[in-house]
Amino acid sequence: MKNTIKIKPLGDKVLVAPSKEDSKTKSGLYIPETASKERPEQGLVIAVGEGKVADDGRLVPIKVKKGQTVLFSKYGPDEVKVGDQEYLIISESNILAIIE
Amino acid sequence: MKNTIKIKPLGDKVLVAPSKEDSKTKSGLYIPETASKERPEQGLVIAVGEGKVADDGRLVPIKVKKGQTVLFSKYGPDEVKVGDQEYLIISESNILAIIE
Amino acid sequence: MKNTIKIKPLGDKVLVAPSKEDSKTKSGLYIPETASKERPEQGLVIAVGEGKVADDGRLVPIKVKKGQTVLFSKYGPDEVKVGDQEYLIISESNILAIIE
Amino acid sequence: MKNTIKIKPLGDKVLVAPSKEDSKTKSGLYIPETASKERPEQGLVIAVGEGKVADDGRLVPIKVKKGQTVLFSKYGPDEVKVGDQEYLIISESNILAIIE
Amino acid sequence: MKNTIKIKPLGDKVLVAPSKEDSKTKSGLYIPETASKERPEQGLVIAVGEGKVADDGRLVPIKVKKGQTVLFSKYGPDEVKVGDQEYLIISESNILAIIE
Amino acid sequence: MKNTIKIKPLGDKVLVAPSKEDSKTKSGLYIPETASKERPEQGLVIAVGEGKVADDGRLVPIKVKKGQTVLFSKYGPDEVKVGDQEYLIISESNILAIIE
Amino acid sequence: MKNTIKIKPLGDKVLVAPSKEDSKTKSGLYIPETASKERPEQGLVIAVGEGKVADDGRLVPIKVKKGQTVLFSKYGPDEVKVGDQEYLIISESNILAIIE
Numbered sequence: 001m002k003n004t005i006k007i008k009p010l011g012d013k014v015l016v017a018p019s020k021e022d023s024k025t026k027s028g029l030y031i032p033e034t035a036s037k038e039r040p041e042q043g044l045v046i047a048v049g050e051g052k053v054a055d056d057g058r059l060v061p062i063k064v065k066k067g068q069t070v071l072f073s074k075y076g077p078d079e080v081k082v083g084d085q086e087y088l089i090i091s092e093s094n095i096l097a098i099i100e
Numbered sequence: 101m102k103n104t105i106k107i108k109p110l111g112d113k114v115l116v117a118p119s120k121e122d123s124k125t126k127s128g129l130y131i132p133e134t135a136s137k138e139r140p141e142q143g144l145v146i147a148v149g150e151g152k153v154a155d156d157g158r159l160v161p162i163k164v165k166k167g168q169t170v171l172f173s174k175y176g177p178d179e180v181k182v183g184d185q186e187y188l189i190i191s192e193s194n195i196l197a198i199i200e
Numbered sequence: 201m202k203n204t205i206k207i208k209p210l211g212d213k214v215l216v217a218p219s220k221e222d223s224k225t226k227s228g229l230y231i232p233e234t235a236s237k238e239r240p241e242q243g244l245v246i247a248v249g250e251g252k253v254a255d256d257g258r259l260v261p262i263k264v265k266k267g268q269t270v271l272f273s274k275y276g277p278d279e280v281k282v283g284d285q286e287y288l289i290i291s292e293s294n295i296l297a298i299i300e
Numbered sequence: 301m302k303n304t305i306k307i308k309p310l311g312d313k314v315l316v317a318p319s320k321e322d323s324k325t326k327s328g329l330y331i332p333e334t335a336s337k338e339r340p341e342q343g344l345v346i347a348v349g350e351g352k353v354a355d356d357g358r359l360v361p362i363k364v365k366k367g368q369t370v371l372f373s374k375y376g377p378d379e380v381k382v383g384d385q386e387y388l389i390i391s392e393s394n395i396l397a398i399i400e
Numbered sequence: 401m402k403n404t405i406k407i408k409p410l411g412d413k414v415l416v417a418p419s420k421e422d423s424k425t426k427s428g429l430y431i432p433e434t435a436s437k438e439r440p441e442q443g444l445v446i447a448v449g450e451g452k453v454a455d456d457g458r459l460v461p462i463k464v465k466k467g468q469t470v471l472f473s474k475y476g477p478d479e480v481k482v483g484d485q486e487y488l489i490i491s492e493s494n495i496l497a498i499i500e
Numbered sequence: 501m502k503n504t505i506k507i508k509p510l511g512d513k514v515l516v517a518p519s520k521e522d523s524k525t526k527s528g529l530y531i532p533e534t535a536s537k538e539r540p541e542q543g544l545v546i547a548v549g550e551g552k553v554a555d556d557g558r559l560v561p562i563k564v565k566k567g568q569t570v571l572f573s574k575y576g577p578d579e580v581k582v583g584d585q586e587y588l589i590i591s592e593s594n595i596l597a598i599i600e
Numbered sequence: 601m602k603n604t605i606k607i608k609p610l611g612d613k614v615l616v617a618p619s620k621e622d623s624k625t626k627s628g629l630y631i632p633e634t635a636s637k638e639r640p641e642q643g644l645v646i647a648v649g650e651g652k653v654a655d656d657g658r659l660v661p662i663k664v665k666k667g668q669t670v671l672f673s674k675y676g677p678d679e680v681k682v683g684d685q686e687y688l689i690i691s692e693s694n695i696l697a698i699i700e
Contacts, residue, residue: 005128006200007171010163013196028605029682037679037688050163055155055655063610063650071607071689073678078173078196079137082129088137089171089196096613096678096689100606105228106300107271110263113296150263155255178273178296179237182229188237189271189296205328206400207371210363213396250363255355278373278396279337282329288337289371289396305429306500307471310463313496350463355455378473378496379437382429388437389471389496405528406600407571410563413596450563455555478573478596479537482529488537489571489596505628506700507671510663513696550663555655578673578696579637582629589640589671589696 005082012052012092014064016043016072017085029099040071040096046087062092069099105182112152112192114164116143116172117185129199140171140196143188152192162192169199205282212252212292214264216243216272217285229299240271240296243288252292262292269299305382309349312392314364316343316372317385329399340371340396346387362392369399405482409449412492414464416443416472417485429499440471440496446487462492469499505582509549512592514564516543516572517585529599540571540596546587562592569599605682609649612692614664616643616672617685629699640671640696646687662692669699 009015019042031039045068051061064070072095077088109115119142131139145168151161164170172195177188209215219242231239245268251261264270272295277288309315319342331339345368351361364370372395377388409415419442431439445468451461464470472495477488509515519542531539545568551561564570572595577588609615619642631639645668651661664670672695677688 007129008198008200010195010197011193015197029607029680032679032681032686038676040678040680040689053154053160054653054657057154057158057160058657060653060657071678071680076138078140078171079132080129080140080171081132086132089140093611095610097610097615098608100608107229108298108300110295110297111293115297153254153260157254157258157260176238178240178271179232180229180240180271181232186232189240207329208398208400210395210397211393215397253354253360257354257358257360276338278340278371279332280329280340280371281332286332289340307429308498308500310495310497311493315497353454353460357454357458357460376438378440378471379432380429380440380471381432386432389440407529408598408600410595410597411593415597453554453560457554457558457560476538478540478571479532480529480540480571481532486532489540507629508698508700510695510697511693515697553654553660557654557658557660576638578640578671579632580629580640580671581632586632588637 007047007080007082007087007089009047009049009089011049012062013049013089014045014062014092014095015047016070016077016088016090017046018043018088019069039074041074042069042071042099043088044069048092052092064092064095064098070095071097071099107147107180107182107187107189109147109149109189111149112162113149113189114145114162114192114195115147116170116177116188116190117146118143118188119169139174141174142169142171142199144169146187148192164192164195164198170195171197171199207247207280207282207287207289209247209249209289211249212262213249213289214245214262214292214295215247216270216277216288216290217246218243218288219269239274241274242269242271242299244269246287248292264292264295264298270295271297271299307347307380307382307387307389309347309389311349312352312362313349313389314345314362314392314395315347316370316377316388316390317346318343318388319369339374341374342369342371342399343388344369348392352392364392364395364398370395371397371399407447407480407482407487407489409447409489411449412452412462413449413489414445414462414492414495415447416470416477416488416490417446418443418488419469439474441474442469442471442499443488444469448492452492464492464495464498470495471497471499507547507580507582507587507589509547509589511549512552512562513549513589514545514562514592514595515547516570516577516588516590517546518543518588519569539574541574542569542571542599543588544569548592552592564592564595564598570595571597571599607647607680607682607687607689609647609689611649612652612662613649613689614645614662614692614695615647616670616677616688616690617646618643618688619669639674641674642669642671642699643688644669648692652692664692664695664698670695671697671699 048062051059077090148162151159177190248262251259277290348362351359377390448462451459477490548562551559577590648662651659677690
């Protein structure tokens with residue numbers, strides 16, 4: 001990211017840089033183009049919000065951390081770009097799994 | 101804003117002045133016109149409400165502050181104008197991230 | 201309002217007299233006829249209900265007061281007339297901001 | 301109501317006798333036939349239920365009383381007749397205001 | 401009901417024998433065939449469930465009793481027959497009023 | 501069920517063997533093919549889950565027991581077969597009544 | 601799974617390897633192709649998330665365990681592949697039963 005810009009996600013939001021297609025193939029994991037199931041996306045966590053305020057006032061911190069590779073549901077992420085790099089802002093509940 | 105008028109957002113509402121298209125390009129961050137994802141908008145926080153009353157009666161204050169630049173989901177904001185300046189009134193939950 | 205009639209809103213309901221078009225222009229604030237955003241309406245608070253009963257039995261009083269000018273979401277208000285004067289009955293949650 | 305029949309509303313239900321069109325005009329209040337807004341109805345409260353049981357077991361009594369004239373949202377009331385008199389059974393949450 | 405069969409409603413369910421058309425007319429109460437409103441149905445309570453388990457674990461007993469005549473919303477009751485007699489299984493929340 | 505296979509329902513799920521059409525007629529109870537109402541189904545409870553975890557952490561056990569004949573709403577049960585025998589997996593909330 | 605990749609499900613998510621068609625037939629259990637009911641799927645649990653955070657902050661652990669064969673509702677699982685092996689990421693609430 002350019003050093004003049006920093007995107008700080010709020011609440012339960014997570015900032016993710018989606019993986020390029022070839023990086024997926026290299027690791028052995030890929031997302032098949034099937035019609036019968038939902039297709040998640042893979043990406044790198046860049047920043048996370050502080051968490052969601054629960055009904056009783058407690059702050060529930062976000063479970064994923066900066067630097068982790070995650071699979072997330074492709075439903076409805078917001079997209080921004082800084083130069084050529086695409087970023088997605090997604091809700092934590094749409095993150096399905098961590099890839100290690 | 102004209103000094104004869106002041107818009108005070110209520111509850112979890114935030115008053116935002118949406119950014120002009122060229123100011124976005126200058127900072128390096130922009131919102132691509134892609135069909136596959138949602139496109140957020142960028143704007144300057146002008147005023148915030150007192151917060152939302154939680155189920156147990158506590159007031160949950162709004163996290164963003166006057167003067168911050170934010171990315172917000174473009175879903176359903178209400179729009180007013182004072183002279184030539186457009187203002188949007190949005191719910192805090194539609195604010196995705198702070199831009200620094 | 202005729203002195204033979206008084207409309208007392210219940211619970212979280214607010215009775216509002218919507219502003220005439222020219223009074224909006226005079227104050228400098230107006231609501232543009234744009235297709236891309238929602239268009240709120242402006243009006244004068246005439247009377248407010250006692251508030252909403254929260255889950256734990258407390259009464260949460262209404263934040264706006266008689267005599268304030270407000271912006272409200274135009275979604276679904278009920279309308280009545282007394283003589284020539286139109287009145288709208290709206291839920292407090294649809295009031296977006298106070299105009300001062 | 302015939303003395304052989306009594307309709308006792310349950311829970312948060314209210315039994316209302318809807319006003320005849322001419323009684324509305326007489327009091328100065330009427331409901332305009334506009335397309336842009338919802339049109340409430342006016343009626344006389346005949347009987348009320350005991351109230352709704354809240355999440356914590358308390359009984360929340362109904363705010364309106366027998367004999368009051370009310371404005372109510374026309375959405376989905378159930379209708380019965382005793383002889384020529386029409387009665388509507390509505391939820392308290394659909395009662396908007398008391399007319400005095 | 402045949403003595404070889406007993407239908408015991410569960411939870412907040414109520415077993416009702418819907419009234420024949422002529423029994424309605426006799427009592428003076430009837431349900432008009434109007435298009436503008438919902439049309440409830442009338443019936444006799446045959447058996448009731450134990451009640452609903454509230455969020456805090458308490459059992460909230462059903463308010464109507466065996467032998468009462470009730471008006472109920474015609475939305476979605478399940479229907480069974482024992483011999484020629486039709487029975488409906490409805491949720492308590494769809495019972496609008498008791499007829500006395 | 502074959503002795504090599506056992507289906508253990510989870511949470512609030514109930515495993516039911518739906519009744520054959522002729523067994524219904526024999527008991528005097530049947531489900532009429534009417535268009536105006538919902539048609540429940542009848543079946544034998546084969547196994548039940550441990551119950552649902554309530555909001556406060558308590559386990560709410562399932563009310564029906566293995567061996568009971570039940571009426572259940574036909575909305576959306578999942579179906580499996582072991583040999584020729586059909587089994588349905590349904591949520592407890594879709595069980596309407598016990599037949600005795 | 602390749603030893604270079606590990607998929608760790610988050611929260612209430614469960615990673616499942618769906619069964620091949622012939623393994624189903626062998627055990628005697630199969631899922632009929634009927635139009636009137638929902639068709640669940642069968643699979644092997646590979647990994648489970650930590651559980652869901654309840655309203656009061658407690659962690660509710662997932663009931664199924666690695667190595668169990670489960671029936672799950674086919675509604676909306678996300679799908680990934682590692683080499684030739686298909687994996688599904690599903691919510692615990694969509695798991696209907698354990699097969700033993």
